[in-house]
Amino acid sequence: MEEKQLSDSINLARQLFLEGNYVESKRLCLEILTKRPEDLNILYLLGQISWELGSKEEAVSYFIKCTELNSHAVGAIRYIGIFFFEKKEYKLAIQSFLSILSHKPDIISYQMLSIIYLLLGLTDESFTYARNACSLDPKNKFLVQQMLINSLFCDKLNCKDIFDLHLEWMDRQVESVTLFRSPQLSSRYLDKKIRIGYLCHDTFKQSVSFFFEPVIKNHDRQRFEIVIYATYPEEDTYAxxxxxxxxxxxxxxxxxxxxxxxxxxxxxxxIFVDVTGHTAPGSNNKLLAFAYKPAPIQMSWLAYPATTGLRTIDYRITDEWADPVGMTEAYHIEKLIRIPQGFLCYQPEEESPEIAGAPCESNSHITFGCFTLQAKITPEVIRVWSSILQSIENSELHLKYKHFQNPDVRSAFLERFTENGIEESRIRFLDFQPLYRDHLACYQHLDIVLDPFPYNGTTSTHEALWMGVPVITLTGNDHRSRVGVSILTRLGLADLIADSIEDYIQIAVSLSKDKERIQELRRTLRLKMLNSPLTRAKEFTTQLEAEYSRLWKAFLETEA
Known part of the structure; x- marks a missing residue:
């Protein structure tokens, strides 16, 4: 090929790629490559084409050639990092993204490192990278939501830091939003029913469903009209x-x-109620719908354990234990509404396994466990749990969550335990169970559950108690760190609530020595739950509806 013909062919190959004609573009690139075997642009384009055609192994081979020709080939290195991330080879992915950042700031590298470090339980690092990504694109709502969620796992951020962060970044998101016109109240006065709208991503079977369904099922349809705005695209049997x-x-x-x-x-x-907060991933997160103020009263409830940061959300539903009067108001842009029975109600699985005896009855050791999101198990949590294991001879810790199936994730957590003096043999990772009944049965292997902090478990705590396993929690100063307090207090187990790290360790040590108490709790906890506010769905829904009615009446009186 002559030089001009070659240049025209390269431009044509690029145009064909942009038009989605990958096969013809690839044919042309391979032809050009015979004349220019070390053309960086053609190698990169071939990598992109192979990637789009689904031949990612082949694509990476081209990208690697690019990096051999130019060690600063950011685009190629980025693809390589994404390739390793998709293969869940997180350590290799980290190397790629850090390599890019050694040359220049890069929003995708920051974002990917934030995701990976959260998977590995390195929460402070994850937050830092998320914030770096936001600084490069402050209007990107997906990056902002990722950063705000990550802030809840951080040891280094206090309650005010988290509140200020939510307020600052959500104010930026809604700068150009115009509020809707005022509602026509005359038509609303004539309605016999109060219309409640729930914006919810969690309309499929997962953790939030155990708390959302009992309320929806028990609403008084004579007094309330219920609308669900589902942001999850698919519909399973639960939906x-x-x-x-x-x-x-x-x-x-x-x-x-x-x-x-x-x-x-x-x-x-x-009354428009957000059920999801910032937790829905990517385009499924529709929280900013509340920024337009489409309903006279707007609320936040259930899935997100902090302020939304949106000034157009009027109230947040909670209780006196998770948000004691005078303690947490300063950390919410919303006014707190405390439900007397508690801020949520649990609907146990109908086909739950039978309660088995505590394993310490036949074992010569105590088995601790935690079956919650791995990101909640921060380096500080590992340090404290290691102190507990060191204090109780031959004790073990069983961890279970889907991400623990990954070797890099397991390795990262084991490394932190060994750094704190705990042998790898004392940490066990249980297999992921696709069937929920089998998942619940795994609690039969535990004597005591250790609640993480500052971000407590919710569903995992209810599951453990339902299966007869006591849970020890450490109280904090905001909602995310007081969920355990709310649950255990309502169940009459305040003696398992610690006020300090030293107290948390001492309660764990004392309970581990009291085999009779462990066995007694094993036999009685399920019945306790059934007779407690934790599972009284009708009563909880009635109290929630009473607040809806009170607030609606007050609004009408104000607007009259």
Whole structure:
């Protein structure tokens, strides 16, 4: 090929790639490569084409050639990092993204490192990289939500830090948002029912469903009209069941936030409740619909254990134990509404395994455990748990969460335990169980559950107690660190609530020596739960509805 013909061919190959004609673009690139075997641009384009065609191994071979020609080939290194991330080879992915950052700031590298370090339980590092990503693109709502979630796992951030962070970054997100016009109250006065709209991502079977379904199922349909705005695109049997409890179901997963707000406004929703907060991933997160203020009263409840940071959300549903009066108001932009029975209610699995005897009855050692999100098990938590294990001879710790199936994740956690003087043989990772009944059965292998901090477990705590396993929690100064307090207090187990790290360790040591108490709790905890506010769904829903009615009446009186 002559030089001009070669240049034209390169431009054509790029154009074909942009048009999605990958096969013809690749044919042309390979032809060019015979003339220019070390052309960096053609090698990179071939890598991109192979990637789009699904031949990622081949793509990486081209990208590696790019890095051999130019060690600063950021695009190629980024692809290599993503390749290793998708293969869940996290340590190799880290190397790629750190290599890029050694040359220049890079938003994707920051974001990917934040995700990986959270998987590995390095929460402070994860937050730092998330914040770096946001600094490069402060209007990117997905990056901001990732950073805000990551802040909840951090040891180094205090309550005020987390509040200030949420407020600062959510204010930036809504700078250009125009509030909707005022509702037509005349039509609302005539309605016999209060219209409640729930914006929810968790309309599939997972942890939040154990607390959301009992409320939806027990709403008084004579007094309330219920609408669910589902942001999860697919519908499983759980979603089909939820549909039978509500008046209207709208799948809004494909809509933008302003479009959702317009629908909510047109539906004349009186009280609009967010169930998800910042926890829904990527495009499924529609929290900013609340920024348009489509309903007269807007609330946050259930999944997110902190302020949303949105000034247009009026209230947050909680209780006196998770948010004691005078303690946490300063950390919320929302006004706190405390439900007397507690801020949530648990619906146990119908086909739960039978209670088995505590393993310490036949073993010569105590088995501790934690089956919650690995990101909650921070380096500080590992340090404290290691002190407990060192204080109790031959004791073991069983960890269970889906990400622990990954060798790099297990290795990272084991390394931190060994740094704290605990042999690897005393830490066991249990297999992921796709069937929920089998998952619950794994609690039969535990004597005591250790609640992480500062971000407590919620579903995992209820599961453990339901299976007869006592849970020890450490109290903090905000909602995320007081969920354990709320649960255990309502169950009459305040003696398992620690006020300090020293107290937390002492309670664990004392309980481990009291085999009779462990066995007694094993036999009685399930019945205790059934007779406690934790599972009284009808009573909880009635109290929640009373607050809805009170707030709606007050609003009408104010607007009259």
């Amino acid at each position: 089909q069941r939820l549909k039978t409890y509500v008046d209207f179901w709208r799948n809004v997963s494909s809509l933008e936030e302003k479009e959702i707000a317009e629908i909510v406004y047109q539906d004349k929703i009186d």
